[in-house]
Amino acid sequence: METKKINKMRTLTEPYKIKVVEPLRVTTEEYRIKAMEDAGYNPFLLKAEDVFIDLLTDSGTGSMSDRQWSGIMMGDESYAGARSWLKLEKVVKELSGMPYVLPTHQGRAAERILYSLIGGKGKVFISNTHFDTTRANIEFTGSTAIDIVCTEGQDNNSNYPFKGDIDIKKLEELIAHYGKEAIAAVIMTVTNNSSGGQPVSMQNIKAVRKICNDHHIMMVIDGCRVAENSYFIHLREKGYENKTYKEIAQETLSIADAFVMSAKKDGMVNMGGLLTVKDEALSVKCKNMLIMSEGFTTYGGLSGRDMEALAIGLEEVFDADYLHHRINSTGYLGEKLKSKGIPVIWPIGGHAVYIDAKELYKNIPVHEYPGQALVCDLYIKGGIRTVEVGSVMFGKYDEKGNLIPAAKELVRLAIPRRVYTQSHMDYILDIFDDIIEMKNRNRGYKITYEPQFLRHFTAHFKPL
Numbered sequence: 001m002e003t004k005k006i007n008k009m010r011t012l013t014e015p016y017k018i019k020v021v022e023p024l025r026v027t028t029e030e031y032r033i034k035a036m037e038d039a040g041y042n043p044f045l046l047k048a049e050d051v052f053i054d055l056l057t058d059s060g061t062g063s064m065s066d067r068q069w070s071g072i073m074m075g076d077e078s079y080a081g082a083r084s085w086l087k088l089e090k091v092v093k094e095l096s097g098m099p100y101v102l103p104t105h106q107g108r109a110a111e112r113i114l115y116s117l118i119g120g121k122g123k124v125f126i127s128n129t130h131f132d133t134t135r136a137n138i139e140f141t142g143s144t145a146i147d148i149v150c151t152e153g154q155d156n157n158s159n160y161p162f163k164g165d166i167d168i169k170k171l172e173e174l175i176a177h178y179g180k181e182a183i184a185a186v187i188m189t190v191t192n193n194s195s196g197g198q199p200v201s202m203q204n205i206k207a208v209r210k211i212c213n214d215h216h217i218m219m220v221i222d223g224c225r226v227a228e229n230s231y232f233i234h235l236r237e238k239g240y241e242n243k244t245y246k247e248i249a250q251e252t253l254s255i256a257d258a259f260v261m262s263a264k265k266d267g268m269v270n271m272g273g274l275l276t277v278k279d280e281a282l283s284v285k286c287k288n289m290l291i292m293s294e295g296f297t298t299y300g301g302l303s304g305r306d307m308e309a310l311a312i313g314l315e316e317v318f319d320a321d322y323l324h325h326r327i328n329s330t331g332y333l334g335e336k337l338k339s340k341g342i343p344v345i346w347p348i349g350g351h352a353v354y355i356d357a358k359e360l361y362k363n364i365p366v367h368e369y370p371g372q373a374l375v376c377d378l379y380i381k382g383g384i385r386t387v388e389v390g391s392v393m394f395g396k397y398d399e400k401g402n403l404i405p406a407a408k409e410l411v412r413l414a415i416p417r418r419v420y421t422q423s424h425m426d427y428i429l430d431i432f433d434d435i436i437e438m439k440n441r442n443r444g445y446k447i448t449y450e451p452q453f454l455r456h457f458t459a460h461f462k463p464l
Contacts (some may be wrong), residue, residue: 014329015321018416019066024052032380040460043375043385043443048427050381058351059224060106060264060271064418068268068309075119075305076452080296084304088311088388095246095314097254100283102290105301107262108133110275113289114258118184118218118281119143122304127187127222128153128166129194130296134222135189136453146174147407149195150204153446156345156356161236162201162289163347164192164229166208166317174230180215187294189222190229194389196410197225197349197417202240209255221250221256224265227317228350231327246318253463258282265351268313268417272306322418326350330415333425342432351414357390358409360439366405368444368464374411376445376463377438382431387412392447393456 027035027050041043043056054061076083086104092101104110111134119125121142121420130138130145138145148170152160159290166188175183186208190200205221211217223229230248233240238239240248253259257279263272275290277283302310316322327350334348343359357371364370371388378384387393390409398404413428 013325014418014421015296015325016065022363025049026052027383029380030097032383036379040449041372041376041463042456042459042461043379043387044383044457051379051385053420053428054385055352055415055428056385056387058265058414058416059262060269061419062268063263063419064269064309064313065418067316068312071308071312072305074309075303077304080298082298082304082307084307084311085298089305091311091314091368092274092276094252095250096251096276098259098278099125100277100280100286102110102277102283102306103300103302104114104273104275104290104294106264106271106273107222107260108137108273108274109294109301110260110262111137111222113222113286113293114260114275114277115184116141117145117285117289120184122182122184123184124174124178125184125187126166126171128164128189128192128200129224130187131189131193132454132456134189135394140453142440144232147194148174149192153192153195153198156196156343156408159347161232162204163200164190164198164200165204166200167350168204168211169208170377171208171211175211175215175217180217182359183215183217185218185220185258187220187222188256189311191225191350192231193225193317193351194394195232196345196354197352197412198345198347199229199236199350201237202233202248205252205255205259218257219255219258219430220258221253223253224260224262224267225351226252226261227266228327231323237392244318245320245323249318250450258344263310263313266314266317267310268317269306271311272302272310272385273300276382288365294363326415326417329422329425332422333413333415336425336429337432339430340432342436345410351411353415354389355411357388357411360435363440363442366409367403368446369409369461370444371409371411372445372461373443374435377435378411378431381434381438382427384413384428384431387414388456391438 028362067413102345119141123143148167152161177241230245259276261274334353343356345354357374391405394406
């Protein structure tokens with residue numbers, strides 16, 4: 001077989017076969033209109049059984065392998081010092097290079113523990129882009145969260161290979177403005193989820209580390225998609241083309257003082273999280289809080305079978321065939337959407353395709369939430385559930401109650417791991433033909449209910 005044909009096969013063909021299937025329910029458009037109305041026009045509040053293709057998130061929605069399911073049967077459910085914990089601890093120490101490992105039930109628990117200890121009123125956290133739950137955990141402590149993604153990352157059409165990078169100049173300016181004592185931590189999110197799933201370069205990670213060293217500031221890596229980021233470094237950054245994805249991930253994490261992870265992404269499991277730190281004194285404080293809120297230090301919020309599956313998942317995620325298909329399958333969807341004229345963040349990221357809803361629905365003003373309009377239309381037209389990453393998720397209000405919009409009005413199509421096939425991607429593309437036909441209609445949304453924090457999860461909307 002010619003090399004070209006081999007590469008094409010590896011790109012477009014799933015490197016796994018299906019052993020168990022779960023039926024998908026086909027509904028009518030009339031049914032979906034009623035379902036969306038009952039859900040307050042918020043896809044988070046839909047019943048999963050009413051969704052045909054679920055792209056709401058890639059967090060905990062993937063399929064586990066036969067090895068992971070076998071490992072579940074081997075789970076040691078001892079309260080303390082379980083065999084499954086020792087296996088997980090060994091794998092995580094090897095990956096992170098950090099001596100202190102704390103298991104949590106998911107990533108936001110790890111964030112809450114760490115950021116409540118190092119944050120507080122008057123403290124500042126700086127990141128390439130804080131995700132929604134990260135920002136909420138930080139702001140809940142009274143701290144300020146500031147995003148400083150690089151200039152290239154603000155241009156949806158730029159071909160810059162690492163648009164998730166931190167703006168080094170702005171980082172130095174913020175440290176000078178607030179004073180190094182006020183900076184609780186610099187957080188590198190890899191890949192940069194809220195900025196289009198864009199990767200972060202090793203050069204940028206090292207540059208941030210140097211600045212943190214110069215000012216004695218803590219550096220944290222949010223590495224829930226560290227394997228996917230390693231793939232991009234291997235592909236795009238000079239000097240890493242001969243390193244394995246795992247070696248790149250190990251180098252990435254070794255640079256930080258702490259590592260937080262929602263294992264529901266690149267941990268390849270349906271539930272789990274991790275917090276690792278280098279400092280012993282900080283680890284003691286974290287363990288005390290872990291015991292109060294999650295569980296004992298050798299299981300956190302996880303059962304033995306969860307830890308067994310996670311240990312295996314952290315090995316499987318670096319499989320070359322898996323990562324190659326994962327990145328290229330997402331790329332296939334994004335490239336085809338772009339060829340249809342759908343405005344996407346370019347280049348396509350690893351775990352999701354991000355659509356510029358403001359550009360697509362030019363007739364809907366920002367204060368009428370064009371992203372929310374698009375997620376509702378995708379469900380009504382095709383039973384596809386997605387999520388708004390714009391002014392619903394990140395918008396704030398001024399003192400007069402007027403909307404302060406987010407920097408971008410995006411809709412994320414997050415691809416679960418090892419779940420959907422090529423034909424599912426083609427179905428999504430077909431539904432976007434309907435979206436293109438109706439994109440000029442004037443119908444935005446208004447919020448009729450919202451909580452104080454993380455409003456996008458439970459807010460209710462009404463079409464205008």
